[in-house]
Amino acid sequence: MKTDPSPPNVSNPVAARVSARLAERARWSPLEIAFWLAVVATVFFLPNRHLILTETAILGLFALSLDLILGYAGIISLGQAAFFGVGAYAAGLLAKYDLITEPVLALLVSGAVATVVGFITSFLVLRGSDLTRLMVTLGVALVLREIANKFAEYTGGADGLQGVTISPVLGLFRFDLYGHTAYVYALTVLFLLFLLARRIVNSPFGLSLLSLKGNPLRASAIGIAVNWRLVAIYTVSAAYAGIAGALLTQTTAFTSLDVLAFDRSADVLLVLIIGGAGYLYGGLIGAVIFKLMQDWLANITPQYWQFWIGLLLVIIVLVGRDRISNWTAPIRRLTARLDRRPVATGAIVGKRP
Amino acid sequence: MPIVLETVALDRHFGGIIATNQVSLRVEKGARHALIGPNGAGKTTLINLLTGVLRPTAGRILLDGRDITALEPHRRVRLGIARTFQINQLFADLTPLETLGLAVSERLGFGSDWWRLVGSKAGVVDEIVALLERFGLADVMDERTAVLPYGKQRLLEIAVAFACKPRVLLLDEPAAGVPEAERHEILATIEALPKDVTVLLIEHDMDIVFSFADRISVLVNGELFVEGAPDDVARDPRVKAVYLGESLDG
Amino acid sequence: MLTILFDGIAYGMLLFVLACGLAVTLGLMNFVNLAHGAFAMAGGYITVVLVNRLGVPFALGLPLAFVFTALIGLVLERTLYVHVYRKSHLDQVLFSIGLVFMSVAAVDYVMGSSQQFVQIPDALHGQFDVFGAGIGKYRLLIIAVCGALTVALQAILTKTRFGSRLRAAVDDQRVARGLGINVGIVFAVTFAFGSGLAGLGGALGAEILGLDPTFPLKYMIYFLIVVTVGGTASITGPFLASILLGIGDVLGKYYVPTLGAFVIYTIMIVVLIWRPQGLFGRVTVR
Numbered sequence: 013m014k015t016d017p018s019p020p021n022v023s024n025p026v027a028a029r030v031s032a033r034l035a036e037r038a039r040w041s042p043l044e045i046a047f048w049l050a051v052v053a054t055v056f057f058l059p060n061r062h063l064i065l066t067e068t069a070i071l072g073l074f075a076l077s078l079d080l081i082l083g084y085a086g087i088i089s090l091g092q093a094a095f096f097g098v099g100a101y102a103a104g105l106l107a108k109y110d111l112i113t114e115p116v117l118a119l120l121v122s123g124a125v126a127t128v129v130g131f132i133t134s135f136l137v138l139r140g141s142d143l144t145r146l147m148v149t150l151g152v153a154l155v156l157r158e159i160a161n162k163f164a165e166y167t168g169g170a171d172g173l174q175g176v177t178i179s180p181v182l183g184l185f186r187f188d189l190y191g192h193t194a195y196v197y198a199l200t201v202l203f204l205l206f207l208l209a210r211r212i213v214n215s216p217f218g219l220s221l222l223s224l225k226g227n228p229l230r231a232s233a234i235g236i237a238v239n240w241r242l243v244a245i246y247t248v249s250a251a252y253a254g255i256a257g258a259l260l261t262q263t264t265a266f267t268s269l270d271v272l273a274f275d276r277s278a279d280v281l282l283v284l285i286i287g288g289a290g291y292l293y294g295g296l297i298g299a300v301i302f303k304l305m306q307d308w309l310a311n312i313t314p315q316y317w318q319f320w321i322g323l324l325l326v327i328i329v330l331v332g333r334d335r336i337s338n339w340t341a342p343i344r345r346l347t348a349r350l351d352r353r354p355v356a357t358g359a360i361v362g363k364r365p
Numbered sequence: 366m367p368i369v370l371e372t373v374a375l376d377r378h379f380g381g382i383i384a385t386n387q388v389s390l391r392v393e394k395g396a397r398h399a400l401i402g403p404n405g406a407g408k409t410t411l412i413n414l415l416t417g418v419l420r421p422t423a424g425r426i427l428l429d430g431r432d433i434t435a436l437e438p439h440r441r442v443r444l445g446i447a448r449t450f451q452i453n454q455l456f457a458d459l460t461p462l463e464t465l466g467l468a469v470s471e472r473l474g475f476g477s478d479w480w481r482l483v484g485s486k487a488g489v490v491d492e493i494v495a496l497l498e499r500f501g502l503a504d505v506m507d508e509r510t511a512v513l514p515y516g517k518q519r520l521l522e523i524a525v526a527f528a529c530k531p532r533v534l535l536l537d538e539p540a541a542g543v544p545e546a547e548r549h550e551i552l553a554t555i556e557a558l559p560k561d562v563t564v565l566l567i568e569h570d571m572d573i574v575f576s577f578a579d580r581i582s583v584l585v586n587g588e589l590f591v592e593g594a595p596d597d598v599a600r601d602p603r604v605k606a607v608y609l610g611e612s613l614d615g
Numbered sequence: 616m617l618t619i620l621f622d623g624i625a626y627g628m629l630l631f632v633l634a635c636g637l638a639v640t641l642g643l644m645n646f647v648n649l650a651h652g653a654f655a656m657a658g659g660y661i662t663v664v665l666v667n668r669l670g671v672p673f674a675l676g677l678p679l680a681f682v683f684t685a686l687i688g689l690v691l692e693r694t695l696y697v698h699v700y701r702k703s704h705l706d707q708v709l710f711s712i713g714l715v716f717m718s719v720a721a722v723d724y725v726m727g728s729s730q731q732f733v734q735i736p737d738a739l740h741g742q743f744d745v746f747g748a749g750i751g752k753y754r755l756l757i758i759a760v761c762g763a764l765t766v767a768l769q770a771i772l773t774k775t776r777f778g779s780r781l782r783a784a785v786d787d788q789r790v791a792r793g794l795g796i797n798v799g800i801v802f803a804v805t806f807a808f809g810s811g812l813a814g815l816g817g818a819l820g821a822e823i824l825g826l827d828p829t830f831p832l833k834y835m836i837y838f839l840i841v842v843t844v845g846g847t848a849s850i851t852g853p854f855l856a857s858i859l860l861g862i863g864d865v866l867g868k869y870y871v872p873t874l875g876a877f878v879i880y881t882i883m884i885v886v887l888i889w890r891p892q893g894l895f896g897r898v899t900v901r
Binding site: 030033037211216218219226229230234238241244 | 418437439440442443447448450455462463464468470471472476477478480481482483484503507526528529
């Protein structure tokens with residue numbers, strides 16, 4: 013899965029430490045492995061919850077897409093739903109008009125459409141302050157929603173896209189009423205894309221994103237073409253969001269203007285904040301917590317659950333995201349690469365010898 | 366010695382304020398060239414113009430004879446100019462190891478590789494190690510930059526610029542703000558820079574300037590006022606007048 | 616055509632009154648308050664309750680909407696907003712979105728989700744006929760009230776001591792504090808005033824804009840457009856931006872109905888790319 017770093021000059025303890033630290037950055041921690049084992053276990057041990065678990069997986073993927081730009085590149089977006097919606101409608105239209113019937117292929121094409129939209133709009137978020145970016149991302153999502161609304165004869169408008177039927181995955185696995193196929197499908201897509209994201213953030217490119225999030229002036233002073241990196245990650249993020257949207261359409265055989273609504277952008281932002289941005293698992297963990305809350309609250313106040321979401325947001329901000337992330341810090345530390353294990357050669361981590 | 370960095374009648378205006386006025390500076394290859402002048406003389410502005418952070422209102426900048434006036438900052442770095450900032454501009458959440466690893470990867474050309482791990486390419490580790498050792502950062506290599514003592518941060522600031530293997534290194538007051546106890550390490554490090562790297566140094570501390578520099582340019586009110594060998598500049602009465610605030614009449 | 620222009624101006628001036636509080640808050644406190652629309656909504660609903668249900672005369676209902684909304688704004692500012700000023704923009708965004716959600720749901724619960732109308736006096740129904748164009752009486756009132764407010768605002772800003780304190784604090788907070796200006800009070804009063812104006816705008820505009828619980832979300836983008844296009848350096852910037860926006864929106868919807876609001880969003884995006892600091896002034900969100 014990963015190439016080993018160049019063999020350390022063992023006679024130099026500093027070199028050994030450098031190599032070891034770099035190798036550690038991308039090593040799978042036991043907690044990560046446990047997480048994914050637990051996720052796989054839900055396939056077998058929670059068969060009657062597969063429908064909601066599918067929604068959770070899709071939401072997690074959507075939040076992951078936001079993490080790539082918010083957590084790693086520092087771009088605040090209030091319009092991530094734009095790409096989610098583009099992917100959703102693309103998948104819906106492909107299926108409804110029998111343009112591409114095989115879901116995996118349709119998924120890829122939908123993702124590609126979202127990627128193009130992402131690429132084009134990425135140039136809008138390069139300039140300006142945080143507020144400008146907020147406005148622009150919000151504006152793009154609103155524009156797309158208007159377009160979807162205006163072309164109602166194709167998109168179904170406010171009623172949604174009717175008459176969508178999804179063929180079996182790879183021609184073999186039919187979508188069933190209990191969501192078994194849907195869940196395994198969504199989970200597989202999530203896992204594969206997660207692996208890719210993990211690879212990206214641990215690469216030099218990923219490191220450069222962190223640098224230009226922290227200090228774009230310094231980043232350009234060491235030769236990084238800041239704008240092109242931003243365009244790249246914004247486009248990738250759009251692709252991920254688009255695939256999440258397409259998954260939603262494919263697993264529910266329906267889509268509507270909801271996928272482009274402001275609510276959706278705000279919700280995914282909340283999901284990522286709950287789980288914590290910047291370490292890839294935040295979106296997934298946040299999605300689980302969010303869905304649990306939604307499930308619980310929907311039983312109490314189905315109509316006004318937005319109130320509690322709002323309250324949660326206010327509380328999170330007032331308490332302080334730092335303080336909250338301190339509660340999850342032990343977990344995050346284990347998944348991150350701040351492990352203080354002794355170096356393989358036995359050199360002692362500490363003062364320079 | 367050949368001229369490695371040159372400006373031709375460089376101007377920079379901010380509305381009505383002339384920050385840089387017809388500056389024609391020539392820096393020789395391998396030189397230890399100091400840029401001094403009273404506060405507000407425009408020294409940092411000149412560095413910003415040389416590195417592309419600011420665009421000149423008029424004039425040209427030449428690197429090894431090549432006109433780089435229109436190039437963006439990151440492209441100038443690729444051509445061999447690197448700088449440090451007067452106030453540290455570092456990546457607060459990254460460690461020195463990561464910071465230098467990033468700079469080295471960028472320079473070697475695979476900064477945008479998204480599929481490999483940092484440090485998996487041969488040679489990156491060796492370079493990082495060399496940098497850590499040269500700049501005395503090996504013992505703090507994996508602490509967050511934000512928690513490092515200021516002197517170490519300053520060393521990292523220089524190390525990052527040096528990691529770009531520049532032909533011309535612009536140091537903006539490298540010892541500024543560094544506590545007395547940590548200054549000597551900075552100065553020794555600068556002294557030990559390789560002879561084939563040209564250094565343009567902004568400094569206020571005259572001891573550093575006169576012990577380090579082989580050529581001095583004095584900048585006053587955005588203009589090049591006096592230039593020459595250190596001894597000549599030190600003896601020049603006009604320079605003394607400028608620093609002591611006496612009026613200059615003719 | 617004249618009627619449409621007139622309508623657009625009325626709409627624009629209404630937008631100005633609604634959004635100027637946001638412009639000042641943003642310029643003054645560097646705070647991205649997406650919940651500004653909630654205050655407008657509050658003003659609208661307060662007027663509905665006062666005029667429709669309690670029989671308060673319309674002419675009294677408007678200033679009361681201002682007062683009540685200003686009070687709500689003052690309370691919220693001192694209890695909640697003050698803790699969020701120093702936080703990052705992301706936190707401010709999350710916080711204000713949270714408030715929006717809470718207010719939308721709360722109003723839905725208390726007042727129901729159907730659109731509400733204020734019972735405006737009979738004298739304000741109908742139109743004048745001027746040179747063959749129909750000039751709505753109610754819209755005329757809007758222009759009159761909003762115009763008077765604009766003039767008053769400009770006067771306050773430029774001619775009163777509070778105005779100079781406010782302008783100083785907007786320009787440079789630290790220096791203003793150093794001069795002994797009680798920035799906290801300036802913030803509180805300004806926020807309350809801005810919220811009050813929003814409430815008044817909501818009350819006036821219920822008839823034209825449509826008052827229902829989703830109001831803050833629907834119009835949030837319009838206020839933001841006014842502020843980013845108009846800048847926060849002055850009153851005239853947002854004023855001109857609002858007029859442009861108002862006329863543009865009405866003209867767009869009339870002549871090119873298939874595109875509708877699409878036009879506005881596109882204009883906004885174009886302006887932001889071309890001049891990120893707005894057409895008229897600095898939106899220096901540091």
